[in-house]
Amino acid sequence: MTDSLVCPLSLSHHEHILLAHGGGGRLMQNLIRDVFSKHFRSPLRSPEHDSVVLPHLNGRLAFTTDSYVIRPLFFPGGDIGRLSVFGTVNDLAMSGARPLYLSVGMILEEGLSLHSLEKIVKSMQDAADLCGVEIVTGDTKVVERGKGDGIFINTSGLGVIEHALDIEPRRILPGDVILLSGDLGRHGVAIMAAREGLEFETSIESDCAPLHRMVLDLLEAGIELHCLRDLTRGGLASALNEISSTAGVSLIVQENAIRVPSQVRAACEMLGLDPLYVANEGRFVAFLPEHDAERALEILRKHEDGETAERIGSVQAGCAGQVILDAKLGGLRVLDLLSGEQLPRIC
Amino acid sequence: MGGWPRAKSLEDRMCLSIPAKILSITGEDPLLRTAKVDFGGVVKEMSLAYVPEARIGNYVLTHVGFAISMIDEKEAEFVFEFLKNTEEAL
Amino acid sequence: MTLKYLEEYRDAGLAKKYAEHIARITTRPWKIMEACGGQTHSIIKFGIDRLLPKSIELVHGPGCPVCVTPMSTIDAAIELVIRYRVILCTFGDMLRVPGSSQDLQTAKAQGGDVRMVYSPLDALKVAKAHPEKEVVFFAVGFETTAPANAMAAFQARQLGLENFSMLVSQVLVPPALEALLESSTSELDGFLAPGHVCAITGFQAYESIVGKYGIPIVVTGFEPGDILQGIDMCVQMLERGDARVENQYTRVVRREGNHEAQKMLETVFEITPKAWRGLGTLAASGLRLNSAFRAMDAEFRFGLNPESSEERTGCRSGLILQGALKPDACPEFGKTCHPDHPLGATMVSTEGACAAYYRYRYLTEKKL
Numbered sequence: 001m002t003d004s005l006v007c008p009l010s011l012s013h014h015e016h017i018l019l020a021h022g023g024g025g026r027l028m029q030n031l032i033r034d035v036f037s038k039h040f041r042s043p044l045r046s047p048e049h050d051s052v053v054l055p056h057l058n059g060r061l062a063f064t065t066d067s068y069v070i071r072p073l074f075f076p077g078g079d080i081g082r083l084s085v086f087g088t089v090n091d092l093a094m095s096g097a098r099p100l101y102l103s104v105g106m107i108l109e110e111g112l113s114l115h116s117l118e119k120i121v122k123s124m125q126d127a128a129d130l131c132g133v134e135i136v137t138g139d140t141k142v143v144e145r146g147k148g149d150g151i152f153i154n155t156s157g158l159g160v161i162e163h164a165l166d167i168e169p170r171r172i173l174p175g176d177v178i179l180l181s182g183d184l185g186r187h188g189v190a191i192m193a194a195r196e197g198l199e200f201e202t203s204i205e206s207d208c209a210p211l212h213r214m215v216l217d218l219l220e221a222g223i224e225l226h227c228l229r230d231l232t233r234g235g236l237a238s239a240l241n242e243i244s245s246t247a248g249v250s251l252i253v254q255e256n257a258i259r260v261p262s263q264v265r266a267a268c269e270m271l272g273l274d275p276l277y278v279a280n281e282g283r284f285v286a287f288l289p290e291h292d293a294e295r296a297l298e299i300l301r302k303h304e305d306g307e308t309a310e311r312i313g314s315v316q317a318g319c320a321g322q323v324i325l326d327a328k329l330g331g332l333r334v335l336d337l338l339s340g341e342q343l344p345r346i347c
Numbered sequence: 348m349g350g351w352p353r354a355k356s357l358e359d360r361m362c363l364s365i366p367a368k369i370l371s372i373t374g375e376d377p378l379l380r381t382a383k384v385d386f387g388g389v390v391k392e393m394s395l396a397y398v399p400e401a402r403i404g405n406y407v408l409t410h411v412g413f414a415i416s417m418i419d420e421k422e423a424e425f426v427f428e429f430l431k432n433t434e435e436a437l
Numbered sequence: 438m439t440l441k442y443l444e445e446y447r448d449a450g451l452a453k454k455y456a457e458h459i460a461r462i463t464t465r466p467w468k469i470m471e472a473c474g475g476q477t478h479s480i481i482k483f484g485i486d487r488l489l490p491k492s493i494e495l496v497h498g499p500g501c502p503v504c505v506t507p508m509s510t511i512d513a514a515i516e517l518v519i520r521y522r523v524i525l526c527t528f529g530d531m532l533r534v535p536g537s538s539q540d541l542q543t544a545k546a547q548g549g550d551v552r553m554v555y556s557p558l559d560a561l562k563v564a565k566a567h568p569e570k571e572v573v574f575f576a577v578g579f580e581t582t583a584p585a586n587a588m589a590a591f592q593a594r595q596l597g598l599e600n601f602s603m604l605v606s607q608v609l610v611p612p613a614l615e616a617l618l619e620s621s622t623s624e625l626d627g628f629l630a631p632g633h634v635c636a637i638t639g640f641q642a643y644e645s646i647v648g649k650y651g652i653p654i655v656v657t658g659f660e661p662g663d664i665l666q667g668i669d670m671c672v673q674m675l676e677r678g679d680a681r682v683e684n685q686y687t688r689v690v691r692r693e694g695n696h697e698a699q700k701m702l703e704t705v706f707e708i709t710p711k712a713w714r715g716l717g718t719l720a721a722s723g724l725r726l727n728s729a730f731r732a733m734d735a736e737f738r739f740g741l742n743p744e745s746s747e748e749r750t751g752c753r754s755g756l757i758l759q760g761a762l763k764p765d766a767c768p769e770f771g772k773t774c775h776p777d778h779p780l781g782a783t784m785v786s787t788e789g790a791c792a793a794y795y796r797y798r799y800l801t802e803k804k805l
Contacts, residue, residue: 193389201383201390262438263388269440270386272363329449329661330484333797338776363475364581364633364659366442377697378591387440394558397584397698406442408636408689411528411585412556416636416695418442422688426446426662430454433669 017112022142031140035118039125042134044101052137054101057160062097064088065156073116073150075194077186077205080153081120083281085127085135086210087232088157093212094228094284096167096219097159099131104138104155109148120151131210133157163219169247171226174317177293178253179286181214181300182207182308184236185264188278192267200270204263209282209305217303218286223296227287231280234337238277239285240323241337250322253313253335276325276335287315364410366418367393369403384409442688446660447483455665456488459672466492467675468624469668470617470760472610473579473631474501474788475659481793483661489668496760499613500631502578503530503786504758505713506606509743511536513736514604517573518549521739524567525604526560527575529553533785557589564593564601573735576603581633583607583724584698587705590730604735605725608711610634611642612722617759618650625760627671629657629664632686639694643682651680658686705730712745714782715755754781757790764794771795 020027032047044052068084085102092099104124108117128135165171186207193202211230218225227247229239236258244251260268260275268275282305288296293311300306313326323335367384372395374380380395384407391409395401398414407414439445471477477497480486486495499505515536517523525541532542532551545551550570554560560574576586586607593601610631618625630643635656643654653674657667667685674681684690702724711723726734735741751769756762764770764783774780776795783789 189389199391202388204388262440265444266387266389266440269365269443270363270389270391327483329447329452330482330797331487333482333484336796338796364636366440368441378588387438394588396588397695397701399697408633410581410633412558413585413588415581415584415633415698416689419688423442425685425687426666427451429666429669430451430458433458434454 015114017108017110017114017117017142019110019142019144022108022140028140035114035121036138036140039118039122040104040135040138041125042136044134044136047138054136054158057100060161062092062095062159062161063157064091065154066091067152067154069149069152070191071149072191072194073120075206076190076203078208078281079120079123080151081123082127083206083208084153084155085124085131085133086208086281088155089131089133090211090230090284092157092159093210093215094167094230095159095161096163096165096215096225096228097161098216099133099157099159099212101158102128102133102135102155103157104135104153106138106140106154107148107152108140108142109150110142110145112150117151120153127210131212165219165225167225167228169227169243172243172247172249172287172315173226173289174249174315175290176226176287176315177290177311178240178251178313178315179288179293179296179300180236180258180283180310180312181211181286181306182283183259183261183264184231184280184283185260185268185275185278187281188235188273189264189267191279192271200267202263202267204261204267207280207282207305211282211284211305214300214303214306215284217299218296221295221299223288223292223299225286225288228284230284233279235275235277235279236285237274237323237335238337240335241321243285243287244323245321247315248320250316250319250324251313252316252324252326252332254326255328256326257310257312259308259310277338285312364408364415366406367391367409369401369405369407372401372403382407382414384414443660446658446662448662452483452485452488452661452665455662455669459493459665459669460490462669462676463490463492463672464676466494467626467672468494468496469627469629469671470496470498470625471629471657471664472498472500472614473634473659474504474786474790475633476500476629476631476657476664477790478788478793479659479661479664481797485661485664488665493668493672495668496625497757497763497790498617498760499713499716499758500579500610501758501783501786501788501790502582502606502608503534504754504782504789505608505715506531506534506577506782507712507714507743507745508535508537509712509745510604510606511540513741513743514541514573514575515539515544515549516741517604517735517739518544518551519547521571522550523571523573524550524552524563525573525575526552526554526563528577530786530788531575531577533779534782535779535785557585558592561589561592561596561598561601564598565596568600570600572601574601574603576605576607579608579610579631579634580637581631583706584637584695584701587701590705590726590733591701593733594730602733602735602738603726607706607724608713609708609722609724611646612719613713613716614643615646615649616716616719616722618646618652620759625652627652627675628654629667629671630654630682632656632658632663632690635686635690635694637695637698639692640682640684640690641692647680647682653680654682656682656684656686656690658689713758715758752781754783754789754791757783764791765798767791
């Protein structure tokens with residue numbers, strides 16, 4: 001055997017994604033074998049079959065999908081892979097489902113480094129392990145250089161509902177209390193720090209985290225959750241505005257109760273941002289009856305990602321869609337949905 | 348294409364001038380001197396061309412990439428002292 | 438952890454004490470104008486006007502450099518982007534200011550190369566990176582920003598950046614204040630001078646205004662504590678019948694201002710008559726690149742001849758900028774004019790009075 005007989009299509013000879021990697025031929029098979037199958041370890045996975053057959057599930061099913069086009073791909077505290085797993089797990093968690101299975105669809109840009117791809121794939125499996133979910137099926141396509149931003153990821157998720165509640169905005173009642181699971185702004189600031197053109201240094205990391213264990217603990221304790229919403233683009237203010245509109249109620253939140261880390265405040269001052277509108281990826285708001293509030297806070301605070309959970313406000317009847325901030329200085333003012341596009345590609 | 352659109356959702360504010368503490372200084376030529384300044388956990392580079400007297404540890408007022416004034420730490424108390432003196436005078 | 442020299446001036450207790458003191462010493466109605474958009478923003482956001490006794494009326498002045506950039510200059514910027522295909526570097530605030538038919542944001546969507554920068558020096562970096570293209574920096578601002586803009590021109594010359602030029606819309610505060618005081622409709626009793634402008638220029642220019650018009654002027658900062666102290670100092674002078682320039686913002690402003698910055702301004706710019714959107718043309722109220730730097734002036738380089746145009750029907754931003762009309766008293770406010778569909782610059786820029794009212798007050802007043 002001599003070196004000249006080494007297969008010319010061997011993956012190890014390519015440092016970057018080529019169009020041929022999406023072609024369905026040998027190169028793609030090698031990619032699946034050497035990157036995807038190497039890291040995606042679920043026993044249910046069967047890449048040689050077109051679909052995966054799942055075991056019986058008892059109960060109502062929750063199903064969600066989300067696509068991730070975040071820039072940059074790697075940021076302090078995470079990467080697009082980790083985010084794509086946590087994000088979809090969290091969407092399932094917001095209906096109170098136990099997340100179980102994830103699919104992964106990837107669109108790779110010609111020229112993406114294999115090193116980066118492998119890092120992302122490994123990160124996704126690590127995130128899945130952390131969440132106790134399985135990545136069971138997937139698909140990969142490749143587009144020409146310039147037609148994608150390195151990588152776009154879609155994850156769809158399936159979860160099972162083990163409770164009898166309907167957790168959605170229409171269940172919110174006047175008198176309900178609003179809980180916020182933690183402090184604001186880390187993800188947005190971490191992303192901005194990593195973006196070119198802004199160039200500031202900070203030790204802030206994304207708050208990217210799975211939320212389902214906190215939710216399931218609340219449900220197990222019999223907390224009567226009316227509505228859950230994870231914060232993402234647009235921050236707390238946007239989430240509250242959407243909910244108050246859909247639910248047909250008005251909300252009032254106390255600025256004093258909302259925690260913003262000093263580094264986030266510093267970045268926001270410097271950039272002229274309002275922390276209430278900055279993106280988060282590991283925080284949620286919960287709407288529940290007054291009598292369950294204290295117990296719910298105790299439960300949240302037992303979790304690392306819920307240590308700084310606070311009661312931030314309450315629900316009032318009438319004035320549908322109105323969100324009021326009881327400010328530290330300035331009395332009551334409206335927290336509106338602001339016009340214009342949000343910072344692009346932040347989540 | 349460079350330049351990500353910062354939207355109305357952000358309080359784009361040109362008048363924005365924020366205090367920061369000088370952590371380190373680079374350069375000899377006064378017009379080209381720059382500093383790493385700390386806004387409270389967030390560090391950015393600023394030109395010191397307009398504050399030639401600035402030293403490490405000083406606080407400066409920053410605006411669009413430049414330190415435009417020193418912050419006089421003794422005078423920083425004025426806002427609080429003034430009220431006290433005025434109240435005493437009443 | 439408080440952000441030092443910033444957040445401690447936002448203390449609610451401090452604000453309340455000042456408000457109480459002002460209420461105690463005020464015996465007559467007073468009308469006080471603050472010039473800078475940053476001060477307007479602070480006043481509306483933190484409800485400072487609501488803390489004051491009703492006899493004190495705070496009036497918002499033309500302190501928003503974005504708001505006072507002539508419409509024709511916006512049109513010139515758009516022309517540079519669309520017709521001359523330059524890379525236009527600009528501060529973010531300028532993107533949505535309405536020109537006569539569109540704004541820079543639309544020009545960008547149409548394929549124009551419009552890039553937001555944090556600092557004028559970033560525009561130099563773009564010029565260095567793209568020697569094959571013309572790069573124009575949209576140099577807007579009051580005296581606060583002028584030294585930074587001047588440095589860009591100065592360094593461009595040092596670096597021999599032939600492809601760099603500037604579209605300048607620099608304005609000076611004291612002439613605008615004089616114009617307002619000259620106007621017979623002005624009933625201003627006192628004035629809060631913009632602290633960051635004065636950090637650069639010092640406040641000697643305001644001493645001659647005090648001498649001429651006999652109104653007290655207080656150089657004031659931007660946080661609630663600063664503004665309330667500034668108002669307190671102003672009211673004290675008014676109640677005494679005193680008219681002087683006093684400095685509230687002593688931690689930043691010195692009477693002579695910033696010498697280095699002033700030197701650079703003299704090196705690069707010269708004083709010129711200037712059109713202010715909403716105010717008309719004021720003598721000696723603007724800066725333009727002087728003869729040594731004329732080649733770097735985009736209007737000169739590209740042979741632009743900005744023609745003045747009419748504001749959109751219904752826009753009363755001129756009256757707003759003069760302090761003659763409050764945003765919520767404008768008939769278009771919240772109806773045909775709102776942030777998604779601004780009639781004029783004062784609704785677009787977050788420094789603009791209309792935008793501040795809309796964001797923090799309009800819905801509150803409407804619904805609460």
